Amino acid sequence: MRLIVNADDFGYSRGVNEGIIIAFQQGIVTSTSLMVNEEGSEHAFDLLKNKCIPGTGVHLCITHGRPVSPVETIPSLVDRAGSFKKINAFYGEPVNLEEVIREFEAQVQKAVSRGINVTHLDTHHHIHLHPVVLQAVIAVALEYGLPVRSVNEEMKNTFLVRGISTPDYFCAEWFGDAVSFANFKEIISTAQNKSIALMELMTHPGKVDQTLSRNSSYKEGREKELEILCDSSTREFLKERNIELIGRSASLDK
Numbered sequence: 332m333r334l335i336v337n338a339d340d341f342g343y344s345r346g347v348n349e350g351i352i353i354a355f356q357q358g359i360v361t362s363t364s365l366m367v368n369e370e371g372s373e374h375a376f377d378l379l380k381n382k383c384i385p386g387t388g389v390h391l392c393i394t395h396g397r398p399v400s401p402v403e404t405i406p407s408l409v410d411r412a413g414s415f416k417k418i419n420a421f422y423g424e425p426v427n428l429e430e431v432i433r434e435f436e437a438q439v440q441k442a443v444s445r446g447i448n449v450t451h452l453d454t455h456h457h458i459h460l461h462p463v464v465l466q467a468v469i470a471v472a473l474e475y476g477l478p479v480r481s482v483n484e485e486m487k488n489t490f491l492v493r494g495i496s497t498p499d500y501f502c503a504e505w506f507g508d509a510v511s512f513a514n515f516k517e518i519i520s521t522a523q524n525k526s527i528a529l530m531e532l533m534t535h536p537g538k539v540d541q542t543l544s545r546n547s548s549y550k551e552g553r554e555k556e557l558e559i560l561c562d563s564s565t566r567e568f569l570k571e572r573n574i575e576l577i578g579r580s581a582s583l584d585k
Contacts (some may be wrong), residue, residue: 332523332573334558335362335498335531337480339453342366342375342389346540350557352383355535358561359569361578362531364390364453367441368399370542376445386448388477388579391435391468392455395546396416397435404499418456421464431467439475450579453480457503458563460486469493478579480531483538498531505532510555516568536560 338351341363348371353361363389393408393415402413405425419472428464442449452472459468472479481487490497502518522530537553
């Protein structure tokens with residue numbers, strides 16, 4: 332089995348960024364997803380410029396922070412203060428497809444304009460489970476020729492029908508109270524025993540800093556993930572199971 336270990340939330344804060352870089356350099360993380368609209372985004376851009384990692388996906392975000400687009404062009408996505416609405420609002424109010432596409436394009440273009448090798452797309456809070464947002468992700472993925480994370484079988488089949496590359500299986504269960512070395516081994520072994528060819532594991536390594544403490548409910552768990560992802564026993568387990576760690580090599584060539 333081939334395994335992509337993706338670190339979500341690159342750009343959220345300096346502490347998260349530093350943890351992800353450590354997980355790349357000392358651990359088993361092979362891929363990451365960049366938030367371009369957060370307090371740590373500029374720090375992440377600097378790290379990418381310095382080639383600390385070869386490339387990044389875009390962690391498309393419309394449920395946290397402020398938009399890249401002018402707020403007057405995406406009124407259905409923002410509150411009166413000009414920040415993105417909370418995730419629950421997307422399931423209680425109409426969502427304008429063209430506005431979501433506009434903001435997603437702006438986020439990808441912000442990464443492209445900084446010379447970043449964009450490798451794939453995924454979304455913060457898995458907001459592309461929303462049917463309108465899913466259509467926006469499909470549109471942007473086709474525009475840029477990028478793979479996309481599928482969070483369930485139905486979504487995977489939707490992408491494949493449209494010619495969009497996606498891993499065979501995505502696991503989001505290694506999170507929060509489920510983060511342990513024992514659970515890591517069980518998740519990986521179960522997938523391998525099902526003869527899955529290519530798996531993506533979502534992770535959230537990081538270091539707790541003031542920004543993270545102020546804005547996120549998931550703090551100490553990030554440091555626990557980082558410790559396990561960088562432990563030599565974790566890499567040795569994958570070697571024993573003959574699991575190949577791979578990154579993402581998609582480009583923006585159209």
